[in-house]
Each structure stands twice: as C-alpha cells, then as structure tokens.
Amino acid sequence: MARPRSFDRDHVLHAAERQFRASGYNGTSVDDISAATGLGRGSLYAAFDGKRGVLMQAMGGYFARLGEGPRKMLAGPDEGALERLHAYLLRAVHGVPLAPDVPPASDRTGAACFAAKMALEIGASDPEVQRLASDCFSVVRTAVAECVRAAQRNGDIDPDADPDDLAYLLLTVIRGSDVVGAYGHSPDRLTSIAESAFALLPRPRHH
Amino acid sequence: MARPRSFDRDHVLHAAERQFRASGYNGTSVDDISAATGLGRGSLYAAFDGKRGVLMQAMGGYFARLGEGPRKMLAGPDEGALERLHAYLLRAVHGVPLAPDVPPASDRTGAACFAAKMALEIGASDPEVQRLASDCFSVVRTAVAECVRAAQRNGDIDPDADPDDLAYLLLTVIRGSDVVGAYGHSPDRLTSIAESAFALLPRPRHH
C-alpha cells in the first residue's frame, strides 16, 4: 500500500559498477552515478545509503555473479576437466564481463576484475573492500583447484603437482592479465599468454 | 645569484610516490602531498606544476629506477641465466621497492607496481600515464626475454619455446602477484607462486 520503486535494483547496480570500473571509486562523483543510473540523489541515498553503499552492494552483486562463471565452466566429469580448464583460461584472461551476456572484450577499460580494481584503489583503507576482493579471488581459486584435481584424477595433470599451488598460479596469471592487458596489448596477446600458461601445466610423465 | 632550493628533488618525489601508492591518485590531495613531502603548496606548484606534474615526474623517476632491478639481476653470462631468472622471480613477486635499499615487504600497501596501480586507476582517461606504464612493462619484459634467451643458449630452457611468450607470461605472473598478494596472502604464498612458475618453465627434453 505504497508507491513501488520505479527502478530495477540490479540494473542500477550494474550501471554503477560500470561507472566505478571506468572511473575508479574516487574518480566518480555521486552525480556521475546519478547520471549513469538515472536515479536522483535522494533515491540513491534512500535505497543504497550513499556512494559507499552503492559500491558495497555493487561489489556484493559482482561477487555473486563472479562465482557462476568458473563454477559452470569448470564443473563436470573428470574426463573433460583439462579441456574445460583450457577453455576457462582462454576466456578468463580477457577480463570479467559486466553482465553474463555481454562479452568483456567490447570495452577494455572496464574489463579488469571489479573487485581487484577497487581493492587496489581503496582496499588499503577499507577492510571490507579488501575482504570482498579476497572472497572473489577465493571463489575462482577454489573452482580452479577443484578442476585441477579432476584433471589429475583423469591422468591429464601430473598427480605429484599440488593443485592448490597450480590454482594460485593460474589465478595470478588471470589477475595479471587484467593489468598487462589493460592498455597497449591486443586480445591476441592475452590469448597467447593463456595458451602459454596452459601449455606449461605439468603433464604426467607417461610410463 | 639567487636562493637555492632547500629540498632534495628526488626525496620529495619519493615521498609523493609513497603517498600516491598508499592512497591512489584521486585519493590524495595536494595538502596530503604537502604534508608528506614537507613542501608548501607554492613550492610544489613552482617546482612540479601541481598535482599532476608531481605524479608524472614521480612516475618518470620510478620508470628510470624500475629498469635497473631486472637489468642488473638478469644480465650476465649464459651459464647462470636460469638461476638469475629464478632469483629475480622470487624477488619480483614481492613487489617493487620504493627505494633500491628499502625492502618492499615492509609495507604491503605500497608494494604493487606504482605504474600499474596508477594506470589501473586513471590510465583510462590519461594516455600519458597509460604510455608510461606500458614502458614500465616493456623494460621488464625485455630484460626477462633476454635472460630466457641466454638460458636457452646454455641449454637450460627448451630451445623450441618462444622467449617472448615466456617473458609475457612471467610478466603477467609478476604483475598478478601484485594484486593477488596485495591483501590476505602471506609472503610465503607469493614465494610459492614464484617457485611454481619457475618450476613450470619448459626444460629441454634431454635425449
């Protein structure tokens, strides 16, 4: 028995995320968010409790969204695990998409992991941002490690290798491609990096 | 026949760099720089032409300093090339030091590559920052590639591997460790990542 809100919450958070990714946290003003989302200042403060609230909720949504990619791409039977890892790596080095349906390559500007970017900019003085970014890394790392174990069970990766170490290394490559690929490098170069990393994975010494 | 300046230019730029690394570009005000360097606003504008000028000159100094590390650590005869690469990797994943004599591990906050951090924050709207960061990557990448070639000549790395591809991959790992290691991971974890990356380098198949 009251006026319903006239905006879609997720849509607003997506627009804000795009803005934050493009301009950074301190580089975007509330007016920028207002313009990007179409919401007035009052609505922003009522619904999200200001700039910082928008960021936190946008990052929360990002986190929820981020886990789905690796989980869906990497989960499955042991047989195809290595190939799934290959496909995931090739995609992951090209950035994290804003939405599941829009490819990240379209605008290199906002391709880098949202959580990583925010953590680098303001994480030093914001433990909550820090923690959220850490969670984002964990979800990817865990999924990759699980896929590595599957590949090991299938005999595609050296069983003596530590799957957690490999997962950390691959996560590092993926996050590193965010910054290496951010400017001055073509998508082909990123693909090449992913292929190199994949090719170097330790194969079992057959017989 | 005039009053000499009472501050050491490099010292000021180092202090400013530390501040920028800690708070980001948009997160530090001119007053912050003034407090960190001990210089008044007037001197800052006269000597460095404002906030942006300080950043550019600090990045310039950083670039000049950055190249020395890999060049000195990686250059040398072919025999020890692989071991030099090993040592360099182990050091590089722990960040880029503010000064050559101070270890980067002391404050994880400012350990990440200065150029990369600035490029991620404001590179999208600042081509010059973008280019400077790109140069920083190139100098590391070139030195690594040269060292890989040396190791190949010495028979320590598979001669069929593309040294440029490997250098790109290692650069990506190094930059990735900036963001992965920024928060929530111990130095031991970074060391472990470096060791994993080194262990995976393609060795020549000896007969």
Place this chain on the structure above:
DNA sequence: ACCCTTCTTGACAACCCAGTACAGAACCGC
C-alpha cells in the same frame, strides 16, 4: 474516490580541493 505510505525530485548548506597571488625569507655575487 480518498488516504496513507513510500518513492522521487530538486534545491540547499557545509565542506573540501586545486590552483593562484602575494608577501616575506634566504642565499649568492659583488
């Protein structure tokens, strides 16, 4: 049709920030 609750909009005040201008201080050369 009416009322009440919630949302929305625009304006407002306090604050911070970058850059400038001006006055004083320090140093070198003579």
Place this chain on the structure above:
DNA sequence: GCGGTTCTGTACTGGGTTGTCAAGAAGGGT
C-alpha cells in the same frame, strides 16, 4: 653589507563534492 633573484609559506577564490531536507508525485488498499 647590499641588491637582486629565486624560493617558501600562507591566505584567498572559484568550483566541485557530499550528504540532507522538504515538497511533490504515484500507486495500493478500502
């Protein structure tokens, strides 16, 4: 010692920022 030139510190201004507030709009329930 003295003049001139440069450096240093501070006060000022115009613009932009954040967070709040009050008035209007819009819809649901009765």
